[in-house]
Amino acid sequence: MKAHFPSILLPLALGMVLLFSACEPDEPAPPDPMEKLDLTPYEVTLPPHFPDLVVPEDNPLTVAKVNLGKKLFYDPVLSVDNSISCNSCHLQENAFSDPNQFSLGVGGTEGKRQAMPIFNLAYNPSFFWDGRAASLEEQSLMPIEDPAEMKNTVSEVVNRLKASTEYTEMFHKAFGKDPDAEGLAKAIASFERTIVSHNSPYDKYLKGITPLTPSQQRGWLIFNQEVAECFHCHNGHNNTSYDFRDNGLQATYEDLGLGALTGHESDYGKFKVPSLRNLKFSAPYMHDGRFETLEEVIEYYMSGGNNSPNQDVLIRPFNLTNQEKQDLLAYLLSLSDEEFIVEEEYK
Ligand code: HEC
Numbered sequence: 278m279k280a281h282f283p284s285i286l287l288p289l290a291l292g293m294v295l296l297f298s299a300c301e302p303d304e305p306a307p308p309d310p311m312e313k314l315d316l317t318p319y320e321v322t323l324p325p326h327f328p329d330l331v332v333p334e335d336n337p338l339t340v341a342k343v344n345l346g347k348k349l350f351y352d353p354v355l356s357v358d359n360s361i362s363c364n365s366c367h368l369q370e371n372a373f374s375d376p377n378q379f380s381l382g383v384g385g386t387e388g389k390r391q392a393m394p395i396f397n398l399a400y401n402p403s404f405f406w407d408g409r410a411a412s413l414e415e416q417s418l419m420p421i422e423d424p425a426e427m428k429n430t431v432s433e434v435v436n437r438l439k440a441s442t443e444y445t446e447m448f449h450k451a452f453g454k455d456p457d458a459e460g461l462a463k464a465i466a467s468f469e470r471t472i473v474s475h476n477s478p479y480d481k482y483l484k485g486i487t488p489l490t491p492s493q494q495r496g497w498l499i500f501n502q503e504v505a506e507c508f509h510c511h512n513g514h515n516n517t518s519y520d521f522r523d524n525g526l527q528a529t530y531e532d533l534g535l536g537a538l539t540g541h542e543s544d545y546g547k548f549k550v551p552s553l554r555n556l557k558f559s560a561p562y563m564h565d566g567r568f569e570t571l572e573e574v575i576e577y578y579m580s581g582g583n584n585s586p587n588q589d590v591l592i593r594p595f596n597l598t599n600q601e602k603q604d605l606l607a608y609l610l611s612l613s614d615e616e617f618i619v620e621e622e623y624k
């Protein structure tokens with residue numbers, strides 16, 4: 278009798294063969310990076326006077342991404358010669374800005390603008406003094422390739438990260454894939470979004486914890502009245518309208534600001550209105566770091582600017598008594614958050 282191999286058993290037998298060969302000890306199946314993916318959300322607690330963080334739909338905050346972004350932020354591996362990290366120019370004790378007028382990039386190259394502080398950036402519609410980056414994802418890769426900063430290429434950084442077991446693991450956890458440019462941008466952007474500051478004396482007043490001093494209250498009034506005009510440009514929970522204005526600094530334009538991007542003469546000398554939070558730690562001031570102290574800034578605004586071609590109509594001379602100047606200063610300083618600059622979460 279002929280032994281018939283029942284056709285139903287054939288796929289089964291084949292399956293066994295495949296199964297066994299897959300378990301061959303000398304041929305391990307490559308691990309699936311997706312298996313490591315950890316989507317645990319990262320929670321940011323905000324006070325009632327803050328709107329929700331603005332987070333892009335395709336890059337929700339997760340613990341794995343924020344941890345990876347933080348590690349990258351502090352790692353000189355991003356720079357061409359492994360000499361500087363983001364943190365070299367963005368120091369926490371200085372509200373993540375640089376106490377130097379102009380930051381030094383790789384090889385001691387001096388930049389042309391003052392490094393900006395990093396906090397509450399999730400709300401910003403654009404980034405840099407001239408707004409040339411439309412998102413934090415776009416912004417975060419730019420310093421890597423800037424010749425005056427890290428002088429590297431993103432592809433070189435990705436290769437270095439791929440060569441690191443630790444980084445490869447962290448990318449698998451954060452994105453379920455090997456290191457790539459997209460993950461690099463999304464991780465750094467995620468960390469940046471979690472840096473929030475809302476514990477200044479002014480915030481504590483709004484939270485009902487401690488009242489403002491009489492001097493801070495008088496300063497608030499000066500700031501918000503039509504003589505000094507500050508509030509027209511510096512308003513909202515971050516003291517900025519996020520507009521681009523010329524506050525009259527340059528009699529002749531050395532730095533065109535927004536105008537260099539758009540090419541419109543009417544945009545020459547316009548820069549992003551900065552937040553006035555944490556000024557106590559972020560000197561020097563303005564895009565070119567020309568003022569060392571807030572007293573100088575106040576004197577400057579009182580002088581009415583330098584009649585630059587596109588100077589805003591709101592910048593015109595006004596007088597304050599010595600007491601009023603002190604009060605305005607006291608209000609400005611009430612926006613500085615001593616807790617944020619030592620917060621462990623960002624270290
Ligand atoms: C060599 C110094 C230097 C390094 C390194 C550096 N930055 Fe900056 N950063 C600056 C300067 C200067 C500016 C302002 C530049 C401009 O507006 O043209 C800036 C601006 C920014 C802004 C814009 C903030 C805003 O309010 O619009 C962000 C965000 C930022 N940097 C994050 C980073 C990150 C992330 C890294 C690392 C990947 C980094 N920086 C590396 C000097 C530096």
Ligand code: HEC
Pocket residue numbers: 505506507508509510511521522523524526548549550551552553556559561562563564565574575578589591592
């Ligand atoms: C017309 C809009 C406008 C008005 C009014 C205005 N500012 Fe500004 N402010 C700006 C812009 C724009 C900048 C950045 C300019 C630059 O760097 O080129 C700035 C920068 C500053 C800075 C520096 C912040 C930093 O991080 O470097 C301070 C402090 C400041 N303003 C305080 C005030 C005070 C106080 C008043 C009222 C006396 C005032 N501003 C009125 C638009 C304005």
